[in-house]
Amino acid sequence: MKRREFLSRVSALGVAGSAGALSAPALLLGTRPAHALGDDIPVGLLFSLTGSVAVVEHTLHDAALMAIDEINAQGGIHGRMLRPIVEDPASDPATYADRARRLMIRDKCVSVFGSYTSASRQAVLPVVEQRNNLYWYPTLYEGRECSRNIMYGGAVPNQQQDNMIAWAVENFGPRFYLIGNNYVYPKEENNYCKKLLSELGGEVVHEEYVPLGHSDFSSAINRIRAEKPDVIFATVVGDSDVAFARQYHAAELDPEKMPVISLTRSEVEVKAIGGEAAAGHFSSAPYFMNHASAENERFVEAYKSRYGGDQVTHFVSEAAYFQVYQFKAAMEALDPKNVTTETIRAAAVGTKLMAPQGEVLIDENLHTHLWPKVAQWQADGQAQVLFGTEERVAPKPYAAYDGQSCTGAGLVEA
Amino acid sequence: MDVLFNQLFSGLSMASILLIIALGLAIIYGSMGVINLAHGELVMLGAYATWALQHFFGFSILLALPFVFVAVGAVGWLIEKIIVQRLYSRPLDTILATWGIGIILQQIVRIAIGPESRFVSGPEILRGNIQIGNVYMSNYRIFVIVLSIAILGATWAIMTRTEFGTKLRAVIQNRSISECYGIESERIYSLTFAYGAGLAGVAGALITPLFSTIPTMGTGLVVNAFLVVIVGGLGSLFGTALAAVLIGQATALFSIVMNDTLGRIAVLICIILLIRLRPRGLFPGKTRN
Numbered sequence: 193m194k195r196r197e198f199l200s201r202v203s204a205l206g207v208a209g210s211a212g213a214l215s216a217p218a219l220l221l222g223t224r225p226a227h228a229l230g231d232d233i234p235v236g237l238l239f240s241l242t243g244s245v246a247v248v249e250h251t252l253h254d255a256a257l258m259a260i261d262e263i264n265a266q267g268g269i270h271g272r273m274l275r276p277i278v279e280d281p282a283s284d285p286a287t288y289a290d291r292a293r294r295l296m297i298r299d300k301c302v303s304v305f306g307s308y309t310s311a312s313r314q315a316v317l318p319v320v321e322q323r324n325n326l327y328w329y330p331t332l333y334e335g336r337e338c339s340r341n342i343m344y345g346g347a348v349p350n351q352q353q354d355n356m357i358a359w360a361v362e363n364f365g366p367r368f369y370l371i372g373n374n375y376v377y378p379k380e381e382n383n384y385c386k387k388l389l390s391e392l393g394g395e396v397v398h399e400e401y402v403p404l405g406h407s408d409f410s411s412a413i414n415r416i417r418a419e420k421p422d423v424i425f426a427t428v429v430g431d432s433d434v435a436f437a438r439q440y441h442a443a444e445l446d447p448e449k450m451p452v453i454s455l456t457r458s459e460v461e462v463k464a465i466g467g468e469a470a471a472g473h474f475s476s477a478p479y480f481m482n483h484a485s486a487e488n489e490r491f492v493e494a495y496k497s498r499y500g501g502d503q504v505t506h507f508v509s510e511a512a513y514f515q516v517y518q519f520k521a522a523m524e525a526l527d528p529k530n531v532t533t534e535t536i537r538a539a540a541v542g543t544k545l546m547a548p549q550g551e552v553l554i555d556e557n558l559h560t561h562l563w564p565k566v567a568q569w570q571a572d573g574q575a576q577v578l579f580g581t582e583e584r585v586a587p588k589p590y591a592a593y594d595g596q597s598c599t600g601a602g603l604v605e606a
Numbered sequence: 607m608d609v610l611f612n613q614l615f616s617g618l619s620m621a622s623i624l625l626i627i628a629l630g631l632a633i634i635y636g637s638m639g640v641i642n643l644a645h646g647e648l649v650m651l652g653a654y655a656t657w658a659l660q661h662f663f664g665f666s667i668l669l670a671l672p673f674v675f676v677a678v679g680a681v682g683w684l685i686e687k688i689i690v691q692r693l694y695s696r697p698l699d700t701i702l703a704t705w706g707i708g709i710i711l712q713q714i715v716r717i718a719i720g721p722e723s724r725f726v727s728g729p730e731i732l733r734g735n736i737q738i739g740n741v742y743m744s745n746y747r748i749f750v751i752v753l754s755i756a757i758l759g760a761t762w763a764i765m766t767r768t769e770f771g772t773k774l775r776a777v778i779q780n781r782s783i784s785e786c787y788g789i790e791s792e793r794i795y796s797l798t799f800a801y802g803a804g805l806a807g808v809a810g811a812l813i814t815p816l817f818s819t820i821p822t823m824g825t826g827l828v829v830n831a832f833l834v835v836i837v838g839g840l841g842s843l844f845g846t847a848l849a850a851v852l853i854g855q856a857t858a859l860f861s862i863v864m865n866d867t868l869g870r871i872a873v874l875i876c877i878i879l880l881i882r883l884r885p886r887g888l889f890p891g892k893t894r895n
Binding site for chain 2: 242244246247250374400401402403405406407408410411412414415417418430431434435438439442443444460461463464465466468
């Protein structure tokens with residue numbers, strides 16, 4: 193390389209570098225221009241349509257897409273149609289981050305709806321915070337997170353456990369057996385469960401974690417038989433839960449004496465477990481397909497007529513559905529010329545909406561006020577709702593941790 | 607004590623499932639030297655075949671077993687004819703090829719039948735448990751244990767008491783000389799592969815009432831089956847059986863003493879130590895290379 197050539201290259205690098213330095217402050221300040229909306233509103237759908245998580249996520253994709261089509265059929269938002277841009281992250285957390293970035297940068301999406309697992313949400317989190325966009329996450333999750341860029345539509349531990357644990361201690365007894373898969377969600381739920389039990393005078397007779405995808409529960413069932421707990425508190429997910437429920441039934445353990453109360457068993461799992469094996473056990477969630485309300489009837493009917501009569505709706509697909517309507521309500525409330533992440537978020541907070549489960553409200557901390565219910569599974573594969581809370585329950589993502597709370601200003605340490 | 611006996615039964619039950627899955631793998635490896643990484647997917651196909659027979663024709667699992675055996679055996683036979691047969695001189699390539707076949711089978715099922723878990727109901731006559739003192743034994747699991755022993759016996763009889771078995775053993779010992787004596791080694795190999803695949807199918811059918819039937823179910827199972835084959839010694843039927851019992855019992859006992867996660871780690875450590883001391887497994891087969 194000639195010396196002159198080398199110098200010119202170095203100086204070219206220098207110019208590029210200083211240009212980068214000039215643009216950096218704007219990035220650091222996080223002030224982005226308002227979304228320049230054309231004739232339509234681009235929104236991202238980031239649900240896996242292939243891979244292991246696709247079993248659940250395709251139902252979330254279907255529910256969200258149905259809501260988008262319904263809104264467009266009613267004339268869109270301020271006359272603008274929603275334009276869904278579908279990406280398939282193929283059940284791989286790194287791909288979620290990559291596709292989220294693509295949706296936000298290339299496709300200029302105003303918001304992205306997506307994902308089921310905590311792993312995928314945590315992969316998207318740095319991207320959505322860096323791009324200062326909004327990510328609408330419909331799944332119940334373990335709490336202990338307080339991002340200003342994620343709209344949490346699912347239940348956090350206090351919304352699934354407060355009423356249920358008290359009821360279970362009263363009706364079945366204080367001795368709990370905790371079983372879950374070995375990852376963050378079951379551990380955080382169990383943390384909160386133990387806290388509630390210590391307040392109610394209950395006890396944990398055994399706490400057990402099995403690997404994800406674990407399929408032989410004979411040891412766990414033997415231990416349950418030996419310990420004779422009053423309640424089995426289960427946070428076993430997906431295929432593991434199917435295997436657990438079937439083996440529990442095959443071992444002829446009686447749900448009247450030792451019921452399994454699950455936070456994760458929905459209509460989807462019960463379809464695979466079989467109604468007979470699931471019957472008599474319980475789940476706690478804000479929504480069940482069988483819940484009686486005019487909104488839910490309409491939702492279930494629309495879903496079935498669109499995707500097939502044998503399809504089921506469940507507590508995550510319901511949230512995937514109503515979150516699109518929450519987005520619509522927020523967009524309608526703000527000036528169409530000034531659509532930024534900040535204005536959408538500000539408009540979304542306090543939004544009330546009749547969802548299939550009841551009227552939901554977005555809290556300042558961007559989680560959702562929900563209507564927890566406890567239901568008993570029936571032989572036909574549907575859940576019979578036994579009781580719900582009298583009032584809407586506020587989300588407390590840090591309920592298990594004294595002195596910490598998630599507020600409109602982010603995480604506050606007392 | 608009750609806990610111990612209950613756990614021993616659980617271990618035996620796990621061992622029986624491991625044995626049926628591993629047997630097909632052991633036969634294919636032992637006789638042809640092919641490491642069949644699609645074995646787990648053949649188990650999965652067996653489970654789905656059972657589901658299809660029950661869903662569309664109302665067959666119970668017991669009635670479906672022979673059909674599943676033949677159907678998955680036929681798939682195995684096709685795989686051998688179309689792909690594996692061309693690769694006998696390149697054993698490493700068979701690993702890659704069978705792995706690819708596994709992925710293809712998994713995706714075909716996912717596309718054609720769907721990714722969600724399917725429901726197969728267990729046989730009515732095997733419901734319930736036998737209770738002796740405080741030891742509970744599920745009738746279905748007892749049935750699986752008995753059937754696995756029967757399959758082991760039948761396989762042993764085929765290998766040692768039939769003309770086919772004699773020919774197979776001849777081909778294993780020296781392929782070219784067997785061919786000089788008029789044994790069609792290609793046909794023998796095809797049938798052996800089909801038999802191993804058929805056993806995988808039977809295993810898949812048997813586990814459907816206990817586990818969940820999904821396209822990816824084979825992947826985890828085949829890992830366990832490989833552990834059994836490696837511990838047992840490649841190519842040895844009784845080594846495979848003993849290894850299945852050892853691993854099943856070890857898993858059951860470790861998981862009651864610790865828990866399922868740590869139990870699994872402990873079992874794997876034991877296996878690593880064992881193959882360090884006996885690299886060819888407990889009963890290495892007597893094959894000439």
